[in-house]
Amino acid sequence: MKFLFVHQNYPGQFLHIVRHLVAAKRHEVVFVTEPNPNEIIGVRKVPYLRPKLDIPETHIAARELDNGIRRAETVFKTAYGLKHLGYKPDIIIGHHGWGEMLNLRDLWPDSPMLGYFEFYYQHDKADVGFDPEFPADPLDYPRIRAKNAINHIALNLGGAGQTPTQWQLSTYPEWARKQIDLVWEGVDLKTCSPDPAAGRKTLKVGDMTIKPADKLVTYVSRDLEPYRGFHTMMRALPDLLRARKDIKVIMVGGDGVSYGAGPTKGGTWREVMLAELGKKIDMNRVVFPGRVPYSTYLAALRRSDAHVYLTYPFVASWSLREALACGCAVIGGDTETVREFITHNENGLLTPTLEPHTLAQAILGLLEDKALTRKLRGNARAFAEQRLAMGDYLASYCDLIGRLTGENPAPAADRASARPAPAIATTAVQVPSARPRSAKTPAPELQTAKMRLVATPPEQAGAIRPSASKPRTGTEAPKQAEAANTPRRLVASGA
Numbered sequence: 001m002k003f004l005f006v007h008q009n010y011p012g013q014f015l016h017i018v019r020h021l022v023a024a025k026r027h028e029v030v031f032v033t034e035p036n037p038n039e040i041i042g043v044r045k046v047p048y049l050r051p052k053l054d055i056p057e058t059h060i061a062a063r064e065l066d067n068g069i070r071r072a073e074t075v076f077k078t079a080y081g082l083k084h085l086g087y088k089p090d091i092i093i094g095h096h097g098w099g100e101m102l103n104l105r106d107l108w109p110d111s112p113m114l115g116y117f118e119f120y121y122q123h124d125k126a127d128v129g130f131d132p133e134f135p136a137d138p139l140d141y142p143r144i145r146a147k148n149a150i151n152h153i154a155l156n157l158g159g160a161g162q163t164p165t166q167w168q169l170s171t172y173p174e175w176a177r178k179q180i181d182l183v184w185e186g187v188d189l190k191t192c193s194p195d196p197a198a199g200r201k202t203l204k205v206g207d208m209t210i211k212p213a214d215k216l217v218t219y220v221s222r223d224l225e226p227y228r229g230f231h232t233m234m235r236a237l238p239d240l241l242r243a244r245k246d247i248k249v250i251m252v253g254g255d256g257v258s259y260g261a262g263p264t265k266g267g268t269w270r271e272v273m274l275a276e277l278g279k280k281i282d283m284n285r286v287v288f289p290g291r292v293p294y295s296t297y298l299a300a301l302r303r304s305d306a307h308v309y310l311t312y313p314f315v316a317s318w319s320l321r322e323a324l325a326c327g328c329a330v331i332g333g334d335t336e337t338v339r340e341f342i343t344h345n346e347n348g349l350l351t352p353t354l355e356p357h358t359l360a361q362a363i364l365g366l367l368e369d370k371a372l373t374r375k376l377r378g379n380a381r382a383f384a385e386q387r388l389a390m391g392d393y394l395a396s397y398c399d400l401i402g403r404l405t406g407e408n409p410a411p412a413a414d415r416a417s418a419r420p421a422p423a424i425a426t427t428a429v430q431v432p433s434a435r436p437r438s439a440k441t442p443a444p445e446l447q448t449a450k451m452r453l454v455a456t457p458p459e460q461a462g463a464i465r466p467s468a469s470k471p472r473t474g475t476e477a478p479k480q481a482e483a484a485n486t487p488r489r490l491v492a493s494g495a
Contacts, residue, residue, distance in 0.1 A: 001409050002087070004111075005031040006075060006094030006101050010038055010045060013095060013116055013164075016186065018043060020394045024411050030087070032078055032100070048078040061142045065149040068099020076103040083107050091405050096154040096161070105157050112404040113159030117180050119315055120171040121147040127259075127312040130335075131226060131354060134260070155179060160404055162397075165316055167336050181400050186393025187318075187325045187384060191298070194327030194381055198302040205250050205300055206289030213246060215367050218304040218328075220252045220297065220319045224288070225269045227259040228317070229310020229333055234273040235356035236363070238280040243364050249286045250300050259314070301326040305373070306363045310353050313337050324348070325384035329376040331362050345372075347379035 003021060005014050010033035021027045022042035031040075035047040051070040058066045089111050094101045096115040105113065122128065123144040129136035151172075155161070161180035163169050169182055203210040210216050217240065221228040233251065240247055255268040263272045270288060274281070289296075301307060301323055309320045310333035320341055323330050332338040333353030342348035351362045366373060395410065402408030 001026075001090045001405065001407060002028045003030065003409075004079075004082075004087075004089035004092045004104075005029065006033070006092065006104070007031075008034045008050075008071065008095075008098050008100060010034075010036055011040060011043075013185075014093065015040075016390060017093075017394060017397050020398075021409055024409065026411075027409060030082070030089070032075055046078060046082065048074050050074075061146040062149075064147050065099075068102065068150045071099045072102035075100040076107065079104055079107055090407070091401060092159075093401075096150060099150045102150070102153055102157070105159070113157060114400065114404060115154055115157075115159055115161045117151065117154070117161040117163045117168075117172065117176075119168060120151060120173070120176070121145070122171065125313075126171060127227065127314045130312045133231070133354075134226065151176075160400070162400060165337075165340055167313075167340050168315060170336075183396045183400060184387065184393060185318075185321070186390035187321045187388045188390055189325055189384060189388070192301075192322045192325035192384075194377070195302040198299070199305075201303070203299055203303050205292065205296060206287045208248060208250065208287035208289075210248055210250075210303060215244060215247045215305045216300075216303055217247060217249045217306045217308065217363060218252070218300050219250070219308045219310075220301075220323075221317070222253060223256045223258045223269075224251065224253040225257055225260060227312050227314060229308075229312075229353050230269055231273060232310055232333075232354055232356050232359060233308055234277060234281075236360040237286060238277065239357060239360035240363060241282050241285055243360070244367070247285060247367075251286065251288050252290075252292055252297060252300065253288075254291050298322075298326065301328055304328050306331060306366050308359070308363070309333065309338065310359075311335060311337055312353070316341065321384070321388050324380040325388060327377045327381040329366055329373045330380060331359065331366065341383070346376075347383045348376055 003018075005011070005018060007014060010031055011018050014031075018029060018031070018040060021029055022040065028044075029042065030044045030046060032046045032048060034050050039045065051074045053067045053070060054063060055066060088108060092101065092104055092108065092111055092113045094115060095118070097118050101113065101115060121144050123136060123141040128144060155176050162183045163172075163180050164183060164185040166182060169177055169180055172180060200212050202212065203216075219230075219233050221230060224230045230251075230253070237249065240249070255270055257269075263269060292300075304323075307323045307328040307330050309317070309323060309330055311317065313335045314337060316337050320330070320332070320338070324341065324347065330342060330348035332342045332348055332350055334344075334350040335353055338350065342350060344350040349362055349366060351359050366376075398408050398410040402410075
């Protein structure tokens with residue numbers, strides 16, 4: 001089969017399916033993208049020049065649509081060259097959030113199109129107005145509504161769609177959901193796996209050394225900002241550090257802004273929170289290593305005694321999936337986003353996203369309860385195996401492609417050896433049944449320049465209102481780089 005993928009930040013959310021297709025050694029994979037150093041052996045990368053974006057003369061409410069149309073025009077011209085070289089894809093797959101695919105139907109009207117629908121913007125639900133510290137401005141509602149313009153055009157192209165969680169699907173209007181399939185994203189369970197011996201080893205992250213006798217609390221976000229509850233986590237530190245002298249805290253993440261806005265008075269959210277909390281935090285027991293190598297990120301998760309994952313009602317981070325796969329004892333913010341993955345007191349704990357003192361008490365209680373810790377760790381890994389297995393994800397993806405094209409791209413041997421995964425009971429949002437797992441196939445390597453891994457972000461407290469979220473670059477999970485089949489993400493990631 002001939003596959004045409006489109007994403008401005010290659011390979012974006014399509015890394016695993018692309019590697020799976022290449023590994024089959026019977027498909028032609030072409031990927032249209034902005035230039036970047038990432039390369040997957042066996043993929044023909046076709047770059048397009050980034051058009052001029054964010055034109056000041058464009059009304060701010062129409063700016064995202066204007067950007068998308070400019071990208072669509074540029075991608076059309078690039079794809080036009082492919083067509084006149086005789087190329088015709090059997091299917092076009094891409095992320096609709098950037099607008100790149102809007103004009104491709106004009107070139108190949110008979111080729112099925114499968115678009116990634118990530119999020120439907122709303123001014124009265126989900127992330128906007130969730131945090132009273134950053135109240136929503138009614139004057140901004142028109143801009144938030146207008147952010148769905150690309151969504152609406154894409155939904156009317158006549159193609160199909162897919163999204164990775166039930167909650168993300170639920171953000172779309174009922175009339176749109178019938179066009180969007182739920183394909184749960186998978187995790188590399190071999191790479192992201194528990195290490196029972198991690199607690200007996202000494203770990204060094206940044207300037208901090210964590211010894212076996214220490215209690216390690218971890219937090220990961222692409223950028224340290226309020227959308228991912230950074231302000232809540234920071235405000236929980238005084239209670240934590242005061243209660244126990246053996247607690248050490250690692251907070252992985254960059255100082256940029258992935259979602260929302262930066263502090264009104266400038267600087268970073270980390271600087272704002274450190275200024276707010278001052279001497280209430282023992283900085284000898286807290287480290288901000290920035291964005292770290294993927295191996296360091298995984299080592300921290302495996303060693304973690306309590307891993308905190310907070311988020312506004314927004315797209316779930318890869319770090320949540322990977323923490324569960326690593327068998328972390330996860331304390332998650334009690335939002336619909338997280339409840340799809342965590343059932344309270346079963347495979348993790350839930351606590352109000354915006355209540356630092358409650359968060360601190362939950363962490364301290366977990367550190368004291370060894371039996372609960374063992375239960376949560378075991379059930380977290382079991383959930384990952386039963387709901388987040390990469391083979392299940394790839395099988396579901398190939399089934400969807402087969403339904404659209406009439407040909408399942410997975411090797412027949414993989415489909416024949418597939419077996420259904422066991423169900424898992426949950427009181428959280430109903431999770432779809434795991435799909436049959438496909439046989440493991442060696443994946444081609446992804447070569448990339450040195451990258452830093454990052455997790456997902458929030459917006460910080462203080463004096464600024466985070467603006468509505470923007471489409472993820474596809475590296476929302478830590479930017480994933482893999483060499484010799486081993487992810488080398490740089491982390492602050494986990495997004």
